Amino acid sequence: MSAGGPGTVEDAGRRGGLRSALGGLTTRGRSFLAAGLAAAGCAYVLGQADLLRVGLLLAVLPLICVAVLWRTHHRVTGTRRLAPSRVPAGSEARVHLRIDNVSRLATGLLMLQDRVPYVLGPRPRFVLDRVEPGGRREVSYRVRSDLRGRYPLGPLQLRLGDPFGMCELTRSFSAYDTLVVIPRTAPLPPLRLAGEASGYGDGRGRSLAFAGEDDVIPRGYRHGDDLRRVHWRSTARHGELMVRREEQPQRARCTVLLDTRRIAFEGAGPDSAFEWAVSAAASALVHMLERGFAVRLLTDDGSTVPGEGSDGFAGSTQESADAAGLLLDTLAVVGHSDGGGLERAHAVLRGGEEGLLIALFGDLAEEEVAVAARMRQRSRAAVAFVLESAHWVAAGEPAAPPAAELLRRLREAGWIVVSVPQGAELPALWRQAGRLHAEAPSAAGGGTTDFPGGWS
Known part of the structure; x- marks a missing residue:
């Protein structure tokens, strides 16, 4: 199976020589070869000609199978198609494989195997019967992961065997594809809050x-x-x-701040507090993009997505679908940072007017609360979803001390603070934030602090 185009299998036997082909002997082939050599040796010692002929037959049969497979020259192409190539965590994607025999010879029995990360499920294997010249075979399998990330699929491997099962030669494709498992997103309810800040709206001009x-x-x-x-x-x-x-044209701006500090979250796995925060950030970003906002993702270490400019916002010329894809791809691989504070994120926010600020915080210490209070001064409105370890630790583990005083200081600084218990649904907390905003006085005293055009 020689190279001849995209997705064409290399002839492993010809590249490695006859010695490599001999390494493809199966257990049956090695047994026949060993039995034949033993019989030939015994026949030589005992002087039994009939036994010598039997021994030679047993020893030569697997060698003939190796030579035939090694000399067989097939051109087999393969393609892989993902449907879809980006899926939310917990959803399935289907992988379609197609094998085409583009040579003039029919293939023998083919064993098809695709390399798949363990987290996506068992490694798929298929047995393909004889493929006629110009023939095609199509197979498919499903993959699923509860953990977000980028997972390589491939390369695809083909094993060619002889009719007697004496030898198997493996040929590999060089191409592979990538499945992106993005965080789960929840549709958020539209909230039209009273008031509208000047110069902001639903993304209109x-x-x-x-x-x-x-x-x-x-x-x-x-x-x-x-x-x-x-x-x-x-x-x-x-x-x-x-x-x-x-x-x-003036677009309302929204910054989603995701706290990724390792010390701020306890636990791991799809039901952990950090994964809830990542999914909530994805839901908020997609929702605000659909409402016409120019959005960006900001982490505690100061990283911003998308955009190459200094402000990092998705510009008005960028399609919302492309911006959402870029943001979700980034969140698919975001992990914990080793930082201990929010100073670098505050340095990014210090540059100008932020519009709406939505933050997903883990455990906060006094230093982080003080920095968050300064962040609030750079935004027209700010909402904080706080995931305290006391609400998320597993049963039997000691809970962190209550942080009611720290949350009260956040509210006094002008934040709309929503405490997130384990298993909470984001749409319900989203509505709760809207009610708290309607009731909260402005941090500056008197009146209210309105979300840009209603954060809806």
Whole structure:
């Protein structure tokens, strides 16, 4: 099975030589060879010609099978297709395999095996009967994982055997695919809260109020622009046609802060507090993108996704589906950080107005609460979902001391604080945050702090 295109199997026997082919002898083939050599030796010692002929037959048969397989030259191509290639944790994906015989010779019995990580299930194996010249065989299997991550599938292996079962030669494809298991997301209820901050909305454009000609923001002339919008003063200043830009799209911003500190979470596995926080962050990001917000993911170590700019926000020219895919792919592989605080995340937030800030916190100490209070000053509204170890430790383990005082300080700093018990559903907590926002006074005193256009 020689190389001849994408997904074509290499002839392992020809690459490794005859010695490599001899290594493909099965237990039956080795037994026949050993029995034949023993019989030939006994026949030589005893002088029995008939026994010598039997011994030679037993010894030569597996060697003939090795030579035939080694000399057989097939061209077999294989393709793998994932449906889908990105699945939520706990959902199944189907892997479709197709084998094409593109040579002029029919293949013998083929044993097909795909390499699959243990977490996705048992390694799939298939037996394919004779494939005629130009023939095709298709098989499929399912994979499933409760743990998010990126899992390689492949390379695909084919084992070619002789009719007597004396020898098996393995040929491998070089290509592999990647299955991305993303966090589970929950649909969140729309919450339209009272009030709307100026300049923010559901991601729609807003008109700028101009006091006069000096307030006009010009841009270069483009083919098709109305000549009545030419701004002659700017044209004279820049030496090229400039037109008035009377509207500037303004997208509401939302930052989702995910606390990944190892010391902030206890336990592991799909039902742990950290995995709940990751799934909640994914749900919030997807929900805000669907509402037209420009969103970004921020972790405690200061990493931001998406965008290559300094602000890290998904720009208005980026499709929401592409942004959601990038965010979910990042969350699929996010792990614990060894950091002990939130200072690096605060340094990122210090740069400007953040709009809405949604945080997923683990255990907080006094230092983290103080930093979170400063974060609140850089956002128009802030919601914190706090997962305390006292609510998530397994039965029989000592619980962490209550942190009611620290949560009270967060509320005094202007955060909408929601404590997350084990097994809680995010949509219910989302509604609870909306009710708390409606009842909470502004940290500045008097009035309320409105979410940008209603965080819905």
